[in-house]
Amino acid sequence: ERRQLVRRLLSAGEEERREVAHEIHDGPVQLLAGSLMFLTSAQQEREQQRIETADDYVERGTTYLRTALVELRRVMAHLRPAVLDDLGLTSAIASAGEAALAPYGMSLRVEELGTPGGLDSATEMVLFRVAQEGTTNAGKHSHGAHVGITLDYRDPERLRLVVSDDGEGFDSESAFASADGHHLGLLGLKERVDLVGGTFGIESSPEHGTTITVDVPRHVDGEVEIEPD
Structure with a gap:
């Protein structure tokens, strides 16, 4: 009976890990990818001397980074507060x-x-x-x-x-x-x-x-x- 309980517990733990992986992929990973895109665009705009547009991309990229940080902290708190x-x-x-x-x-x-x-x-x-x-x-x-x-x-x-x-x-x-x-x-x-x-x-x-x-x-x-x- 104890072995069966442990197996069920491990199965639940594996499902939970899959859910965490999906959360990270659909949240922080997407936000980090978006931030990289904005910061890359900002660099390109600066090279073309379009400073105002570059600054806008930097601001948007920074917002994505901050949101990703919040999401990562939330996931970490769920694992072990x-x-x-x-x-x-x-x-x-x-x-x-x-x-x-x-x-x-x-x-x-x-x-x-x-x-x-x-x-x-x-x-x-x-x-x-x-x-x-x-x-x-x-x-x-x-x-x-x-x-x-x-x-x-x-x-x-x-x-x-x-x-x-x-x-x-x-x-x-x-x-x-x-x-x-x-x-x-x-x-x-x-x-x-x-x-x-x-x-x-x-x-x-x-x-x-x-x-x-x-x-x-x-x-x-x-x-x-x-x-x-």
């Missing part, structure tokens, strides 16, 4: 959640109970992805106004993460059948939680919002290596 290492799990979850919900005008409250600690890096990454997926789904699909996230460290042996929204909800019986191309989907998240020895649950029904609950062990002996998303 720097804030997770710099500021810790709670701040990373808050930052990602606010970014996910901002386009939809939804508010976010993140609460930390007890004393943080006792999690290996693989478990932290899994928890971050669960919170990120939960807030992203809430923003896109719930049509609600608020998302709440709680990290409960009061049990010395386990951490509980709860992500809930006040949106429309859905039929949770079919939730684990979905795994869209850009995200791992709920099934992929459950598999990752299983791999670090945790449990994953989701409660939702029409007009009653959605709650995702994850329990993971603290002070795990040995780290589980997980491919970056």
Whole structure:
């Protein structure tokens, strides 16, 4: 059973890598190619003493370069958010959640109970992805106004993460059948939680919002290596 779980996890990781490759090709690579074209044209215009036109090409090329930089940083943050290492799990979850919900005008409250600690890096990454997926789904699909996230460290042996929204909800019986191309989907998240020895649950029904609950062990002996998303 564990081997089957690992195979499914690796398959999901490979699909995620393909998606990242497509993102880089369709975004930053195209922008860099466009920038090179503008800068080459600028050089040609300068050689012909058409300075005003050359300056225009330089400005457009610079704009493309700046946009490519933003896109590359976004892709890098998706792979391994720097804030997770710099500021810790709670701040990373808050930052990602606010970014996910901002386009939809939804508010976010993140609460930390007890004393943080006792999690290996693989478990932290899994928890971050669960919170990120939960807030992203809430923003896109719930049509609600608020998302709440709680990290409960009061049990010395386990951490509980709860992500809930006040949106429309859905039929949770079919939730684990979905795994869209850009995200791992709920099934992929459950598999990752299983791999670090945790449990994953989701409660939702029409007009009653959605709650995702994850329990993971603290002070795990040995780290589980997980491919970056």
